[in-house]
Amino acid sequence: xxxSIIVNGKEHLIDVDESMPLLWFLRDHLEYTGTxxxxxxxxCGACTVHVDGQAVRSCITTMASVVxxxxxxxxxxxxxxxHPLQKAWIENNxxxxxxxxxxxxxxxxxxxxxxxxxxxxxxxxxxxxxxxRCGTYQRIKKAISEAATQMYKEA
Amino acid sequence: xxIAKISRRNxxxxxxxxxxxxxLGISIPNQAMADINSKSDHNFNPNxxxxxxxxGDTLIYCGxxxxxxxxxxALPAAVADELEADWQRVTIKQADADDKYGSQATGGSASIRxxxxxxxxxxxxxxxxxxxxxxxxWKIAAADCYAEMHYVYNKNNKxxxxxxxxxxxxxxxxVPTKPSLKTKAEFKYIGKPLARHNLxxxxxxxxxxxxxxxxxxxKYAAITHCPVLGGSLKSLEKDEALxxxxxxxxxxxxxxxxxxxxxxxxxxxxxxxxxxxxxxxKLNIEWELGENQIYDTKQYKQQLVKNVExxxxxxxxxxxxxxxxxxxxxxxxxxxTGGHLSHAPMEPNASVVWVQKxxxxxxxxxxxPKDIQKVLAQYLKREETDITVHVTMLGGAFGRKFKCDYVHxxxxxxxxxxxxxxxxxxREEDMRTGYYHSINAQHIEASIDENxxxxxxLHRAAFPSIDTLFxxxxxxxxxxxxxxxxxxxxxxxxxxxxxxxxxxxxxxGWYRAVYAIFYGFAFGTFADELAHKAKQDTLKFITNIYxxxxxxxxxxxxxxxxxxxxxxxxxxxxxxxxxxPKNQAIGIAIHYSFDSYVAxxxxxxxxxDDIKVLNVxxxxxxxxxxxxxxxxxxxxxxxxxxxSLALRTEIVFxxxxxxxxxxxxxxxxxxxxxxxxxxxxxxxxxKPTGLGEPGVGPFAPALSNAVFAASGKxxxxxxxxxxxx
Numbered sequence: 001x002x003x004s005i006i007v008n009g010k011e012h013l014i015d016v017d018e019s020m021p022l023l024w025f026l027r028d029h030l031e032y033t034g035t036x037x038x039x040x041x042x043x044c045g046a047c048t049v050h051v052d053g054q055a056v057r058s059c060i061t062t063m064a065s066v067v068x069x070x071x072x073x074x075x076x077x078x079x080x081x082x083h084p085l086q087k088a089w090i091e092n093n094x095x096x097x098x099x100x101x102x103x104x105x106x107x108x109x110x111x112x113x114x115x116x117x118x119x120x121x122x123x124x125x126x127x128x129x130x131x132x133r134c135g136t137y138q139r140i141k142k143a144i145s146e147a148a149t150q151m152y153k154e155a
Numbered sequence: 156x157x158i159a160k161i162s163r164r165n166x167x168x169x170x171x172x173x174x175x176x177x178x179l180g181i182s183i184p185n186q187a188m189a190d191i192n193s194k195s196d197h198n199f200n201p202n203x204x205x206x207x208x209x210x211g212d213t214l215i216y217c218g219x220x221x222x223x224x225x226x227x228x229a230l231p232a233a234v235a236d237e238l239e240a241d242w243q244r245v246t247i248k249q250a251d252a253d254d255k256y257g258s259q260a261t262g263g264s265a266s267i268r269x270x271x272x273x274x275x276x277x278x279x280x281x282x283x284x285x286x287x288x289x290x291x292x293w294k295i296a297a298a299d300c301y302a303e304m305h306y307v308y309n310k311n312n313k314x315x316x317x318x319x320x321x322x323x324x325x326x327x328x329x330v331p332t333k334p335s336l337k338t339k340a341e342f343k344y345i346g347k348p349l350a351r352h353n354l355x356x357x358x359x360x361x362x363x364x365x366x367x368x369x370x371x372x373x374k375y376a377a378i379t380h381c382p383v384l385g386g387s388l389k390s391l392e393k394d395e396a397l398x399x400x401x402x403x404x405x406x407x408x409x410x411x412x413x414x415x416x417x418x419x420x421x422x423x424x425x426x427x428x429x430x431x432x433x434x435x436x437k438l439n440i441e442w443e444l445g446e447n448q449i450y451d452t453k454q455y456k457q458q459l460v461k462n463v464e465x466x467x468x469x470x471x472x473x474x475x476x477x478x479x480x481x482x483x484x485x486x487x488x489x490x491x492t493g494g495h496l497s498h499a500p501m502e503p504n505a506s507v508v509w510v511q512k513x514x515x516x517x518x519x520x521x522x523x524p525k526d527i528q529k530v531l532a533q534y535l536k537r538e539e540t541d542i543t544v545h546v547t548m549l550g551g552a553f554g555r556k557f558k559c560d561y562v563h564x565x566x567x568x569x570x571x572x573x574x575x576x577x578x579x580x581x582r583e584e585d586m587r588t589g590y591y592h593s594i595n596a597q598h599i600e601a602s603i604d605e606n607x608x609x610x611x612x613l614h615r616a617a618f619p620s621i622d623t624l625f626x627x628x629x630x631x632x633x634x635x636x637x638x639x640x641x642x643x644x645x646x647x648x649x650x651x652x653x654x655x656x657x658x659x660x661x662x663x664g665w666y667r668a669v670y671a672i673f674y675g676f677a678f679g680t681f682a683d684e685l686a687h688k689a690k691q692d693t694l695k696f697i698t699n700i701y702x703x704x705x706x707x708x709x710x711x712x713x714x715x716x717x718x719x720x721x722x723x724x725x726x727x728x729x730x731x732x733x734x735x736p737k738n739q740a741i742g743i744a745i746h747y748s749f750d751s752y753v754a755x756x757x758x759x760x761x762x763x764d765d766i767k768v769l770n771v772x773x774x775x776x777x778x779x780x781x782x783x784x785x786x787x788x789x790x791x792x793x794x795x796x797x798x799s800l801a802l803r804t805e806i807v808f809x810x811x812x813x814x815x816x817x818x819x820x821x822x823x824x825x826x827x828x829x830x831x832x833x834x835x836x837x838x839x840x841x842k843p844t845g846l847g848e849p850g851v852g853p854f855a856p857a858l859s860n861a862v863f864a865a866s867g868k869x870x871x872x873x874x875x876x877x878x879x880x
């Protein structure tokens with residue numbers, strides 16, 4: 001029986017060893033390179049994607065565990081780069097090198113979907129698994145907070 | 156500098172442009188360029204390109220690498236400002252490796268310092284040519300025209316022509332030799348906050364880094380290295396790995412003993428990254444570890460301390476330190492240490508290389524494409540010009556990606572499997588077999604005379620030097636590596652610097668801020684210790700040391716250091732610091748490095764052993780600022796990196812090998828520890844200087860001073876709270 005997953009709304013057959021982490025299926029097989037490798041142990045968050053809306057570390061999520069699931073990567077977060085977080089990221093000129101930012105945004109998007117008006121401490125707690133070596137934390141915090149306000153207004 | 160038109164044919168070959176219009180090359184003379192020019196006999200060698208197409212789209216090719224520091228926004232903004240370009244119409248492209256760009260080495264916070272004026276002049280020249288073209292069309296004097304936002308206007312009747320309409324006509328105008336530059340009041344982009352040009356691609360995951368290159372037939376590789384520098388392969392059993400479905404080959408890479416060559420390892424090439432990584436685990440490898448297996452950083456650091464607490468090799472001397480010490484009212488001494496650091500950029504070492512019979516093509520995140528050409532030419536026995544290097548976006552670098560051993564390895568693999576290969580190092584390999592910031596010890600003895608002035612300063616430093624990369628027989632840091640002591644703008648009449656023995660047992664490499672990390676720490680912390688000894692306010696005490704500098708050549712450094720320090724103190728509420736809660740305090744420090752001045756005032760709360768950084772006020776003087784937002788971002792980042800290395804990060808060696816492996820035991824700073832950072836800029840018309848590195852130095856001493864003020868506990872060893880003991 002063939003198995004598949006849905007990535008950004010498109011179905012793909014799983015034609016690899018199911019012990020392969022989702023990260024490498026996305027990057028090497030589907031060539032969705034927006035999702036990055038950073039540590040391989042779920043320590044840095046660079047590889048964060050959504051599985052059925054929930055943020056996961058794709059470097060430690062096997063293909064076997066995502067059969068028939070809906071995956072969203074940074075490429076599929078919004079149709080026109082207009083997710084409130086993406087807009088807030090532009091507004092605050094958040095990234096420096098940008099490498100960790102897809103993971104940061106995807107982690108924040110899943111968090112805000114569950115907590116529409118987070119406190120500063122809640123943002124810290126939610127984002128503590130995402131490392132940025134360039135040091136953009138101050139702007140990440142501000143952008144998340146502003147996006148939350150925006151989403152609250154629109155809701 | 157000279158600016159010239161270049162033929163379309165030449166331009167198309169070199170830069171891949173597609174339409175007509177005005178194309179300008181900018182030639183910036185520097186040491187690297189001098190060599191090239193002598194070879195090519197006064198031929199025009201442009202090292203940056205501007206292309207205004209006949210649709211008005213403006214392309215600027217940037218010869219320096221972008222790793223998040225914002226250079227590919229800042230330099231083109233300088234061009235666009237003088238060009239009177241509409242920033243929305245400007246596209247920036249990263250240039251491939253080519254001698255015609257002059258030095259492409261991106262480091263030392265040097266890009267702005269060397270290229271600011273040339274880039275502006277290029278923009279100004281293009282604008283004058285566009286204006287001259289419009290004047291010809293209207294048959295009026297150029298003086299009756301002006302340019303604004305991608306148009307040239309006729310002053311008399313407000314007629315206008317777009318840059319697109321004018322670009323091909325402008326190509327027939329002679330290039331002005333001395334284009335006039337704008338005054339500060341006329342700047343549109345320079346000195347204003349500008350968003351980085353690739354922001355829109357980043358937030359949708361479209362920006363491609365070294366790890367993201369995809370070409371048909373691409374194979375994927377994983378590697379493990381000999382854990383000890385200088386070791387070699389003793390035995391390799393690879394049958395189990397070769398049995399894994401999708402594995403193409405297992406290849407042993409011998410140590411290539413040139414700077415930035417591989418230290419030696421074994422790699423698996425496969426159909427995808429995961430397969431390569433899994434097969435790598437099935438290898439059974441024995442290494443001959445070699446003489447560096449004695450390396451133990453705990454013992455080594457203790458030895459460095461011994462080496463600086465006794466007389467060492469004198470590298471500079473002025474006045475009479477001994478006499479100053481004899482006449483001292485107070486004399487104090489202190490010893491400071493620091494550990495190795497791993498750059499750990501979020502993008503690990505990775506590149507794609509395709510070696511073919513007649514070509515070699517490289518896609519690499521690199522700070523020095525020229526060095527890739529050198530190493531690969533030597534390895535493949537080809538000409539440097541036969542190595543094509545495409546510089547990708549760098550996912551962080553901090554000095555690591557100046558040294559592209561990983562590209563050399565990918566080339567070895569590509570040659571062996573006869574296919575394009577992407578080699579990506581694991582985080583563990585990045586942390587365990589990299590290049591490291593020097594482990595170090597410094598001992599300072601100083602005297603305060605009866606007037607409260609610092610009269611004598613003996614400064615001994617011992618650290619394995621970066622020079623050992625190029626000459627392994629170097630056994631102590633050379634005079635040049637200690638010049639930051641001699642040249643420090645503090646006014647100390649009697650000063651001696653000495654270099655203690657420190658043999659390298661691992662690869663030592665430039666790390667963001669380099670030696671300014673430990674010099675900034677020692678100078679900044681010791682100044683505070685002296686102030687406490689003299690029972691003086693640290694700010695006043697440091698200002699007084701500067702005032703004692705009577706060397707006219709350092710008058711500017713003294714003035715700018717004092718201003719910057721005063722600004723940080725004022726913004727942080729230094730004079731009102733006594734009103735803070737008992738467990739809170741402010742510490743202050745300043746460091747001048749890479750021609751820029753950065754002062755930090757750090758406010759902490761200390762509860763027992765717990766240090767919480769609350770606020771950081773950072774003042775900078777980097778001359779005329781290009782991009783206020785970019786400058787601010789660099790300081791925010793410097794605080795984060797400074798805080799990681801001040802509090803926690805340290806690479807530890809035992810039996811010659813690194814013990815750390817990933818982010819759980821190399822604990823870089825996370826969002827939960829982020830203080831409020833405020834950046835204050837000294838208004839300045841001085842020539843602009845870089846900011847990638849200078850912010851890192853002053854954080855740790857300011858923090859040490861703050862913790863002492865809050866708790867009475869003095870931290871003299873970096874990191875304050877080592878994770879690996």
